[in-house]
Amino acid sequence: MRVAILRASVHHGCMRAVVYERYGSPDELELREVPRPDPGADDVVVEVVAASVNLSDWEGLRGDPAYARMAGPVRPSAGRRILGTDVAGRVAAVGANVTDFTVGDEVFGDIMPRYGTFAEYVAAPAASVVRIPRGLTFAQAAALPQAAAIATYAVSLARPGDRLLFNGAGGGSGSLAVQLAVAKGVHVTAVDNAGKLDFLRRLGADEVIDYRRDDFTRRGPFDVIVDVVARRSIFAYRRALAPGGRCVVVGGTTRAVLRMLTVGALLGVVSGTRLGVLIVHQVPAAFLPVAEQVARGELAIPIDGRYSLDAVPEALARHGRGEALGKVVVAVRDDPRGGPPLEPDRR
Known part of the structure; x- marks a missing residue:
């Protein structure tokens, strides 16, 4: 074309x-x-x-x-x-x-x-x-800019030792988030299509899932879930979260995003988990530190x-x-x- x-x-x-x-x-x-x-x-x-x-x-x-x-x-x-x-x-x-x-x-x-x-x-x-x-x-x-900002905000939700799942991990933000999370001492489960699983393993992911064959919401539990292509129900996300866990979406269908903003917030109050939309401020302060790490050879883009x-x-x-x-x-x-x-x- x-x-x-x-x-x-x-x-x-x-x-x-x-x-x-x-x-x-x-x-x-x-x-x-x-x-x-x-x-x-x-x-x-x-x-x-x-x-x-x-x-x-x-x-x-x-x-x-x-x-x-x-x-x-x-x-x-x-x-x-x-x-x-x-x-x-x-x-x-x-x-x-x-x-x-x-x-x-x-x-x-x-x-x-x-x-x-x-x-x-x-x-x-x-x-x-x-x-x-x-x-x-x-x-x-x-x-780097948009991908690094999203990755930085996403990984900031996890603490060393947490189990983090990233859906859509083979793209720009996911490939950076995997590396940042692993360096932080977070256990990373990376989800994408089968053609990207070896790539995600090379980036350091502890586990990989082909979303076309395996429903990641039936795995876990995870302390943090980040989904950049959200399509699943609020209750499916909740099922995959550990007590006190957090799930955020960055993109996806309009229905999924709206439900996360409304039903997700209410469900979080009832269940003790936190569900919502990741708000990313795409300013230089959010992406420059990652760019400097790439420049020093500490991360790959x-x-x-x-x-x-x-x-x-x-x-x-x-x-x-x-x-x-x-x-x-x-x-x-x-x-x-x-x-x-x-x-x-x-x-």
Whole structure:
């Protein structure tokens, strides 16, 4: 699958970006020339070197679950037609109120609730980005912000000796959470499809479960359950928890998330367990410590593949099929910090 390229006359102030105007499959994506963004007073414009794919991008493309249609109930609004929130690149312009960055600084971050990093340039709140630690490539930096923040918050719920189960462990946040939890002395059960189980064992997981063959809610008990693809009932989660245990969901169906917010809170009061939604503040303080660990060689950030800008549909499709081992990266420009070249079939 290759993105359709719509060409227009090139002039100053234009850039290439992957755009979609309707919810649906990766076939809705088109590589277009669009106006380059200007910085707001508190923004920096980042010349994108690399971005990465998150579950929020796949959900935003499809408009499913329902909460993914915040960009517009029927179709994405005019200002939300470029996906991507994780970014690494160079500062190309700064807003009037920005004093922490200058043009040329190498930065990375998660610009959510904004989108737009699947493009050559993106306007980002200056507070959402931070300088890239020495020792990280742009691809590694782009793969970290959202995944590292989720992993950090998730692992903070467990204490040394606890039994933690992570459902959806083979993706970006899960692959980091497994490593962080093991290093903390937590017993980790990692759940994903069969194609990822060996990968999860290599990351240090104590036990692995293929969710297609084994219902993890009938295992345990677990002190902490983290589910990034929640689809099960509140009572199934409760069954798998130890007394006083905690279960949080990060993503999943609208029904599962709403029930966790309502019935889950009530059930927790009655049963002595805690069930809810993991609220993640995706700010530099949440992901920079993990990035520094990766830069020092203490953690790995598994990168499944690097795709060029015109191969974004392929990148999203691989992520959406649940095939990626770790993070899928979009390489918008050559990485001056190094890293492997793009694979021939991903240019």
